[in-house]
Amino acid sequence: MNTVTLSSDYQLVFSREIQEKVDLKVGTSFEVVFYNNRIELIPIKPINNLRGIFSGIDTDIIRDDDRI
DSSP, X not given: OOOEEEOTTSOEEEOHHHHHHHTOOTTXXXXXXXXXXXXXXXXXXXXXXXXXXXXXXXXXXXXOGGGO
């Protein structure tokens, strides 16, 4: 099990394994989600990381004759 440590300055320290697996960089921002008695941290990735993820998708839309 991977663990995260809370330092005396209340900073979270992620293991190298977690950093590499999630591709964390210095300055990465996180969305914090509270769920029951749990805290979830979701890394916020730059929107530019999404460029090209839908390449090759068919964008032709078949419409009914009365919708043209």
